[in-house]
Amino acid sequence: MTSQRRLARAVLDEAGRTLAQEAGVRLADRPAPLWQLLMLTNLLSARISARIAVAAERELTAAGGTTPSGMCDLTWQQRVDALGRAHYVRYDESTATRLGECARMVLDDYRGDLRRLPSVGRHDARGLRRDVQRFPGIGPTGADIFCREAQAVWDWLRPYADRLVIKGAERVGLPADAGKLADLVEPAETASLAAGLVRVARDDELAKRVGSLATTG
Known part of the structure; x- marks a missing residue:
């Protein structure tokens, strides 16, 4: 060697x-785990430690936010409470709002499946960074997180x-x-x-x- x-x-x-493994996300090329990665990316995009963001992902998952529909079914207060249990403070209310907006966007624009992102169909890594940044709360750093993790299941991204x-x-x-x-x-x-x-x-x-x-x- x-x-x-x-x-x-x-x-x-x-x-x-x-990070997906730490958060208990069984990442796969399927709608639910890809949504969970997007949710984790959003949580990590705030000025908060990765440890707390991972804990928040677990709490939101346990509360039922494992899919975009599940996240939309949670009330804003239920999201805030889940974030609070993970000690995701200072950003809990704004993040609860953003997660609801992201979930609704995935449902309305991509029928609940991030594989319908235009860049995914084109196998376009740069385009994927742009597409991910369309979601509320996710900027360039978050786009990098999503792409780093997603290459585990999208070989075209490697x-x-x-x-x-x-x-x-x-x-x-x-x-x-x-x-x-x-x-x-x-x-x-x-x-x-x-x-x-x-x-x-x-x-x-x-x-x-x-x-x-x-x-x-």
Whole structure:
């Protein structure tokens, strides 16, 4: 195994858990889990910790918001209460409103199925970033989150590596190139590697640990 492959493996072993996995979303190329990813993306787009956003996803799912219809069936107060149980404070009321708007948009514009987004049919990664940003509350950072995670089930989206993924790669001496990074792991691991590299980009101690493991592995 080459040194770069060892580094990539260390990233996967130490930090290669996607946000969807943390939130309990069984991501698949189906309407419900894709909606759940969009919901998670919206939650992560506020100025709040990923840990709290993941907890909020779990609470909203438990309350019945697993589909756009289910989210619309929840009252605004039920959404606020679910967010409160996850300690999603300061943004709970505005986020409850946005989630309802997003769910209604998915139902009205795409018949409840994000696979009907124009960019998905065209296999257009740049277009997908634009399409996702049409949803209330999701900006460029959220679009990157959605695409990083969605590449786990949409192979046409692979490899997707935004600036945070590249920053993490550079910190541990991996290639600053999406294609070269993808070549270091199995196709099904590309999203996990991206998730791990984002954590590496944000955590000095993790970056050092990954480098140490790759050296001693």
